[in-house]
Amino acid sequence: MPAERTLILLKPDCVQRRLMGQVISRLEDKGLNLIAMKMLKVTSALAKEHYAEHVQKPFFPALEKFITASPIVAIVVEGLEAIKVVRDMLGATSGLKAAAGTIRGDYSSSRQMNLVHASDGPEASAREIGLYFKADELHAYVPTLTPWFKADDE
Structure with a gap:
């Protein structure tokens, strides 16, 4: 199974x-x-591009104010089923509804201030990675520990 990539903010x-x-x-x-x-x-223009499907919704101004208020860290991770794995690790969107043991469940108590964004599918992942990174900024590699994380036939 090929490795998958996803964007995390x-x-x-x-x-x-x-x-x-x-x-x-x-x-x-x-x-x-x-x-x-x-x-x-994140600039106002980038916020509008990233959250294009939400720009006309009543909650967008608050979302834009929040995401542009302070620096963020953009990350691309790669791994088997990375999109699902990361979203499962994050937990439900609202920190109040996220299960204990998830990132949001352990550290968040808000729907909007939920610490982390992750792409929700392959198309969104490709689009969002392109918003934050140029192709030459992605540095795929195979860690020497890889054989200890999964069987050869996975």
């Missing part, structure tokens, strides 16, 4: 609460490869 609340290291550690502990990472400030 450590949102302003994650950065401000200094939870970046905990989130990154959990991704690495799961065996996902971080193949790109950078800190940036």
Whole structure:
């Protein structure tokens, strides 16, 4: 099965609460490869492009204000079923509804300030990675530990 890629954004609340290291550690502990990472400030234009399907919705102004309020960390991870694995690790959108043991369940108590964004499917992943990274900023590699994370036939 080929590796899959997904975009993860450590949102302003994650950065401000200094939870970046905990989130990154959990991704690495799961065996996902971080193949790109950078800190940036989301502009209003980027927010509108990223959340294009929500721009006309009544909650968008608050979302835009939140996502542009502080730097974020954009990450691309690669691994088997990475999209589903990451979304399962994050938990439900609302931290109040997310199961204990998930990132949101352990660290969030809000629907909007839920620490982390992750792409919800292959098409969204490809589109979102392209918003935050150029092709030459992605650095795929095979860790020497790979044989210890999965069987050869997986």
